[in-house]
Amino acid sequence: MATRLKEVDVVIVGLGWTGGILASELAQAGMTVVALERGAMRSTNPDFSIPLIRDELRFATRHGLMQNTARDTLTFRNRQSETALPMRQLGSFLPGEGVGGAGVHWNGVTWRWTTIDHAARTHYEQRYGKGFIPPDMAVQDWPMTYAELEPFYDRFERTAGVSGKVGNLRGQPQPGGNVFEAPRDRDYPLPPLQQNYAQELFDNVSREAGYHPFPRPSANASRAYTNPDGSRLGACVYCGHCERFGCEANAKGSPHITVIPLAMARSNFELRTHSWVTKVQLDSTKRRATGVVYTDVTTGEEYEQPASIVALCAYAINNVHLMLLSGIGTPYDATAQRGVIGRNYCYQPGGGGVTLFFEDKIFNPFMATGAFGTTIDDFHANADFDRKLMGGIGGATITVGQSNGRPIGYRPVPAGTPRWGAEWKKATAKWYLRAMNIGVTAGNMPNRYNAYDLDPTYKNVFGQPLLRLTYNFLENDKKVVAYGGQRAAELARRLNPTSMTGPGTLGDYSIVPYQSTHNTGGAVMGASPKDSAVNRYLQSWDVSNVFVVGASAFPHNSAYNPTGPVGALAYWTADAIKNRYRKKPGPLA
Amino acid sequence: MTSARAWQFGLVAAALVAGGSLAPTRAADLERGKASFDKCAACHGLGGEADLDGPTLKDVMGRQAGSLEGYRYSAAMKRSGVTWTTMTLDAYITDPQEFIKGNRMAFAGIADQAERADLIAYIEQASKAAP
Numbered sequence: 001m002a003t004r005l006k007e008v009d010v011v012i013v014g015l016g017w018t019g020g021i022l023a024s025e026l027a028q029a030g031m032t033v034v035a036l037e038r039g040a041m042r043s044t045n046p047d048f049s050i051p052l053i054r055d056e057l058r059f060a061t062r063h064g065l066m067q068n069t070a071r072d073t074l075t076f077r078n079r080q081s082e083t084a085l086p087m088r089q090l091g092s093f094l095p096g097e098g099v100g101g102a103g104v105h106w107n108g109v110t111w112r113w114t115t116i117d118h119a120a121r122t123h124y125e126q127r128y129g130k131g132f133i134p135p136d137m138a139v140q141d142w143p144m145t146y147a148e149l150e151p152f153y154d155r156f157e158r159t160a161g162v163s164g165k166v167g168n169l170r171g172q173p174q175p176g177g178n179v180f181e182a183p184r185d186r187d188y189p190l191p192p193l194q195q196n197y198a199q200e201l202f203d204n205v206s207r208e209a210g211y212h213p214f215p216r217p218s219a220n221a222s223r224a225y226t227n228p229d230g231s232r233l234g235a236c237v238y239c240g241h242c243e244r245f246g247c248e249a250n251a252k253g254s255p256h257i258t259v260i261p262l263a264m265a266r267s268n269f270e271l272r273t274h275s276w277v278t279k280v281q282l283d284s285t286k287r288r289a290t291g292v293v294y295t296d297v298t299t300g301e302e303y304e305q306p307a308s309i310v311a312l313c314a315y316a317i318n319n320v321h322l323m324l325l326s327g328i329g330t331p332y333d334a335t336a337q338r339g340v341i342g343r344n345y346c347y348q349p350g351g352g353g354v355t356l357f358f359e360d361k362i363f364n365p366f367m368a369t370g371a372f373g374t375t376i377d378d379f380h381a382n383a384d385f386d387r388k389l390m391g392g393i394g395g396a397t398i399t400v401g402q403s404n405g406r407p408i409g410y411r412p413v414p415a416g417t418p419r420w421g422a423e424w425k426k427a428t429a430k431w432y433l434r435a436m437n438i439g440v441t442a443g444n445m446p447n448r449y450n451a452y453d454l455d456p457t458y459k460n461v462f463g464q465p466l467l468r469l470t471y472n473f474l475e476n477d478k479k480v481v482a483y484g485g486q487r488a489a490e491l492a493r494r495l496n497p498t499s500m501t502g503p504g505t506l507g508d509y510s511i512v513p514y515q516s517t518h519n520t521g522g523a524v525m526g527a528s529p530k531d532s533a534v535n536r537y538l539q540s541w542d543v544s545n546v547f548v549v550g551a552s553a554f555p556h557n558s559a560y561n562p563t564g565p566v567g568a569l570a571y572w573t574a575d576a577i578k579n580r581y582r583k584k585p586g587p588l589a
Numbered sequence: 590m591t592s593a594r595a596w597q598f599g600l601v602a603a604a605l606v607a608g609g610s611l612a613p614t615r616a617a618d619l620e621r622g623k624a625s626f627d628k629c630a631a632c633h634g635l636g637g638e639a640d641l642d643g644p645t646l647k648d649v650m651g652r653q654a655g656s657l658e659g660y661r662y663s664a665a666m667k668r669s670g671v672t673w674t675t676m677t678l679d680a681y682i683t684d685p686q687e688f689i690k691g692n693r694m695a696f697a698g699i700a701d702q703a704e705r706a707d708l709i710a711y712i713e714q715a716s717k718a719a720p
Contacts, residue, residue, distance in 0.1 A: 045632075045642035046661065049693045224627040234631035237697045248695035250631040250642065257631075 002293055002302040008032040010577075011292050011307035013277045013322065016101020017563065018549040018570040019313030020255035021159075023263035023271075024229075025574035031582070032268045034305060036275040036294050039098030042256055048104075048246030056406045060244040065105045067095040067315070071297075072460040074317060074467040076511045080334065080449060084468045086458050092510070093347075093517040094244065095315040099273060100256035102315060102517060103563075107243040107370030107403055108219035108252050110162045111560035112153045112568070114381040115182045118146040120445075120556055123383070124393055133393060137476065138344055138446040140555045143527045143536035143589075146182045149568050152575070156567030157189060157217075160253025161225045161233045163372075164188035164217035178214040180381035192372075193222045193236065198363050198436035199374040202400035205494045211376040216399060218371030219253030219563075231258040240404040242370025252370065274298045278462050280310050280326035280546060289328075289546050295462065308585070309545050309577065313570075316551040317452075320522030321467040324454050329523075329533050329542045334451050334470070340533045342452035344521035345469065346557035347509070349477045352396065352440030352485030354492045354502035357414050362433045365405030373401030379484060380443065380559045389483070392476040394443030396484030397559045398491070400436060412437070415501045438492055440484035440503070441516075443559040447474050452522050471509055478506045518562050520554040535589035537576040538569060544587045549573050615703070622711025625704050628696070635715045643694065646716045649673050654689070665691035678709050 009031040012019045019035055027033045042065075046052070058064045067073075067090065075084035096102030116123045119141045124133055133139055166187040167177025192215035195203065203213045220236040227233070236251040250257050263269045277294040281304065291306035312319045323341050324331055330339035379385050380395030387393060404410055412435035417427040455468035485503025492500050526532025529541035538553055540546040549570050551562040580588055626635075632643030639645065644660040651674070655667035669689045671677050681688045682705050684698045699705050 043642070049642075050695055051691070051693075224629075224631060226627065226630070232627075232631040234695070235628060235697075237695060239695075250695075 002304040004304045007306035008034045010309045011305050012311045012313050014314035015099050017103040017255050017567055020259035021570035022311050022574050024259040027263045027266040027269035029578045035271045036277050037099055037273050038276040041273050042099045044250055048248050050248045053245050053248050056408050063090050067097045074469050075455045075458050076469050078472045078508050087511055091512045092515050093519055100254055103255040104246045105244050109371040109561040110217050110219045111564045113558050113565050115146045117558045118142045136448045143525050152568040152571040155571045158228050159258050160219040161221045162188050162217050162219050163190040163193050163222035165192050165215050178377050179212050180377045190222045190225055193218055199400050203374050205491055206376050211378045213374050213376050216373035216375045220369040220371050221251045229262055236369050238367045238369050240366055240368030243403055289543050312548045316519050319548050319552040320452050325464055328540055332451055334449050342522055344446040344524045344555050345450050345452055346444040346446055346520045348444055348516045348518040348557050349442040349473055349481050349506055350515050351504040351506055352481040354488050354500050355412050355437045356492050356497035356500045357431055357435050359498045363436050365402055368402040368404050370403050373399045375399040392479035393445050394480050395559050396440050396442040396480050398488050399439045414499045438488040440488050441559050442480040444557040445476055446556050473506050473509045481506045520551040520557045523548045523552040524555045525553040537588045538573045539588055547573055617710030618707045619711050622707035625708040649716050650713055663693040665689055675709055679705050
């Protein structure tokens, strides 16, 4: 039987970026807060110190900082006619585990999403007519405008120490920045990172072609920085060990060096690690949560933690899983088109990029950071770009970055090179320094069949049904990726490489090779309980003392990385709890 | 100091003296040094802090490298045989991995000699003044 613990104001499930932001904001507001993190404690010293953290085999290949699929995973199928099977090794995406969550091992790319993203259905219908959005594409508007969220985007950028260059200052275009971005009230807290040689080439050639290149906003600190909370970041050393690693130099904006220590400094905050939440407990009306049940995975003992507010701040996938396991809201049924919990799962198609090989150029790919890059947004944030040319909805960003040049994972070779043996060895030695990539990242629109539900067969280590994911790329995705790939290839040819590979085309989605840890939707936000799980304050429509924070709330996926709005929405939700819910508990919308 | 290290350090010191970089031609600018210390402050304090990622720099001058009680140093730092002085700190901050190979400080170094001089002057002053 579960041991019943003392009631607190707030219990937070998962202590990464969103949990850390809520913990720090709510604890500083004087609320009693307990955070339950299923993984271990993590700190820069000793967990991310060199040379330990530069172990590519342990952290990149074997996913040393990530979710253990032997305990919990999901099942996957491309289409409803198939039987879903468990994902027994991580591949396509890498959910975090441990204090700091995926915020420890992210790359640091920090966008504000576009004004189109904030009002996608309205924008496409007004501009292209109602018939332009296919009937099975469940595009919907965000329940808050970009302007409403702007101060919270700013707050997150200051917390995480984002390096970048403003492109739209209160409506005034700023050359050198992203002139297509939504208006910002002020510049980034830090200047852009240094460009590498490949980025300079791309900057020049895309400018010649009439596009608008700019430095990609990066939570890799271009110089030492003290954030508004007094957290100190070091300067990035361009070591190329961001994604899949913790930062040895405290230069990557991460929750374990910013918001989490702020919470930990408060006596009204308590962190319990190795604490695996299996269920949110509801009262007999199913309209109110009484707390959560969790297991201490070091002892197997079960506890009940009563709380006035439950904040689900786990990885986007696990937030949805917990809602379904707990019976919060109506599960989505793709066939009957009923319910909401599980709908609008989206991902982020890549694959349209090109790799260029030059006999006469040296790129030094080991000088790298997770997020630095030179991007053109002419085919995504640019509202004037005619989507009819692309034949699809959304868009694609085109970027030259260099997240790493690590010896196991980074082995670019020209087309036609044998996959192994002496010829491969010769080619990999020759081309390691002489290759650059132009990447294409496409947005992803929701489809009625791309969704989660509970698996009928497979169970996790606690005997609970696994989450089942049904997902595939669709015609829209193929068109957007193809269009972006063609533009990337045109720019590549202008650089006159010795040879190039790509652009690739999109087939069925595979969950095996890494693509991105940008899983969105499943518990989406919206203006009505008919088509959303949570309201504009990320508060459950059905159980008003449950808040579900993170990328699970996105109704679609942008061509941008998710962490900017994830952080902004966490501050926005914390603000609503502190200043509205606390005074008058109950539905906020 | 092991003989090999001593020999190596002797060369570094000799090179620095020969280059004239240790002969102060200008008074250290403590304000600039304080600003430069931002580069260190993500990991190091000057007042005896035990909760930061790097060892405190309180009373660092004259301290044997890798000797602070309670801080877990790399073997390289403990073995270095270095004593922290203006000269050794200058060599270390110029290129940390070159001066003590295999140490754990994640810092690229400061190439500008004047900036290092200001920084070290500030560290020397502030680490002594700390309570």
